[in-house]
Amino acid sequence: MAIQANHSHTIEWVLAQLEHIAQFGQDKSGVTRLAFSKADHQARQYIIELMQDIGLVVHVDAIGNIIGRYEPEGIQAHVPAVVTGSHLDTVPAGGKYDGVLGVICGLAAVKRLKERSDIKHPLEVVVFSAEESSRFNFATMGSKAMAGLANISSWKRIVDQEGISFASELATLGLQIEHIGSAARANNSIKGFVELHIEQGRILEQGRVNIGIVDKVSSPTRLKITVTGMAGHSGGAPIEERQDALVSAAMIVLAVRNIAADYDYQGSVATVTILKTFPGAINVIPGQVEMWVDIRGTEHGSIIEILQEIKDAISTIADDNDTPVAIEVLASEKPMILDYTINKTIEDVCQKLKLTSLRLDSRSGHDAMNMAHIAPAGLIFIPCKEGVSHNGSEYVASEAIAAGLAVLTETIYQLAK
Structure with missing residues (x-):
């Protein structure tokens, strides 16, 4: 694939990072990196260092979302950011691509875009806290907080199967549950949000399609x-x-x-x-x-x-x-329709890159559905082997990652230039 050949060093970097992060919580059954567990803390710290290494300014908000920000020279403070990202936490015995792929490819995309001189908006990569519901029975908690959708009264009462409260786990990060509301972003602070994720289904693989463009998220x-x-x-x-x-x-x-x-x-x-x-x-x-x-x-x-x-x-x-x-x-929660204009941009990018694309709906929830409440949002899917996800045998071909990264990078560029 031409995309992979042109950016082989970047793809190698992405694959190496995916393998490295998989070590945090990996055992013979897969990767178990529950929200705010020791393995999650290790992965979070590694990502913070990675963000700093590529020149991003890092901030951790009131629910523990990690935000790495790049501001081109001369950009005024009020200019809205173009944001991408996903999550690091997993289900028990999960895979090494779900969520993490969107984080690492987001960082790789920003690395590429820092080299371009016509970026007119800040770029952000976000690691959302507690996306999976496996530990506290609430899903996409970090993006809910960022979108101003946090259910703080309910979250104060929740505990995991060991009786450990969500509030006490936040405290391990030096955060107080009463302050979660301050994680909410202003509606005009984000120009657009784009998330890259594995499909977790077989539509793309069976149709031999490179890219899925999500119209609606369940x-x-x-x-x-x-x-x-x-x-x-x-x-x-x-x-x-x-x-x-x-x-x-x-x-x-x-x-x-x-x-x-x-x-x-x-x-x-x-x-x-x-x-x-x-x-x-x-x-x-x-x-x-x-x-x-x-x-x-x-x-x-x-x-x-x-x-x-x-x-x-x-x-x-x-x-x-x-x-x-x-x-x-x-x-x-109600299903969320994603942004028409961003999806049209993704579609145009696919045509430009000579990649096949397909409009589809997502049967699984993602952070993009919450971010769509405060900013135009898009969700890009790439195929995973046999549609298997939330499983240790989860696998994504490097060619698919290369295609997804290329589309993510160019889509962010179109929004930020």
């Missing part, structure tokens, strides 16, 4: 469901007399799957992602089950319909099995 509706039965001896209690919370939970799992299947053609899905039984002994009938459900979609109407059908199914299961069920809505 949003999560998340539930915590608690099923209450009666614990008892697994050998002594007759089947017909049991109030087995796990049996009801299993029925709910199947109901969620079957309901979601009816809406898949609309781009909506629903998944039971975590299930915990109590008291959790091999010889005790489960007396309580906690389960978490993740509903996603690009059509808000279908999300509402799925949610109502799940509630109806749960009500029936609870009555039939005499196992009361409580439903707590943890998050309910």
Whole structure:
């Protein structure tokens, strides 16, 4: 590929950085770098040093977002910035490209653009804190805070599975949860935001398309469901007399799957992602089950319909099995349409670079959907092998990275010149 040949040293730098950052939290299953964990702190510190090495001024905001900024000479302070970036945190046993690719390619793009003399806007690369919901059950927390969408009252109460609070983890960075509101950026401080990310699906790979241009980003509706039965001896209690919370939970799992299947053609899905039984002994009938459900979609109407059908199914299961069920809505967000003008710019850049492109929707959430609340935002996808992501076997070909970097760089340039 001509792009890779022309900038082979830059691609080698990107690949080397991806491999290096993967060491923070890597084991035989993949990369586990949960938000604000030791591995995340190591990766964050490394990125700060990397930003400083390439001449960026680094600032950490009130939720821990890392912002590396380049200001061309003569730029006045009020000129809005062109921003790119993504995240460093991962799911448990995740991959080495999800999120990190957008950060490293953002830095590589700014390195290239610093050499151009006609940049008229500051350039920023942002590492958003706590993008994954794996630790605290809230997603894209850093970009929500930057967009003024932080739910501080709820965030004050959240803890991880070890009972460690989000507030105390912020404190390890010298930050106070009460001050998160100060991370919000003014609407006129950003000219445009562009994020590069792996697709996490197979549309581009199957179509042999270089670049995906995202029109709409799906949003999560998340539930915590608690099923209450009666614990008892697994050998002594007759089947017909049991109030087995796990049996009801299993029925709910199947109901969620079957309901979601009816809406898949609309781009909506629903998944039971975590299930915990109590008291959790091999010889005790489960007396309580906690389960978490993740509903996603690009059509808000279908999300509402799925949610109502799940509630109806749960009500029936609870009555039939005499196992009361409580439903707590943890998050309910609307899908976000991204900026038409930026997407047209990305499309024009692809044509200029002789790369194929395709308009598509994203079934997964990204920081771009929050940034779109305060600035025009775009999201660029590149293909990943077999669509596998959130998995240790996640892989992206160097040619795809080269194409994504070239499109990201040129798109930022068009916005900043």
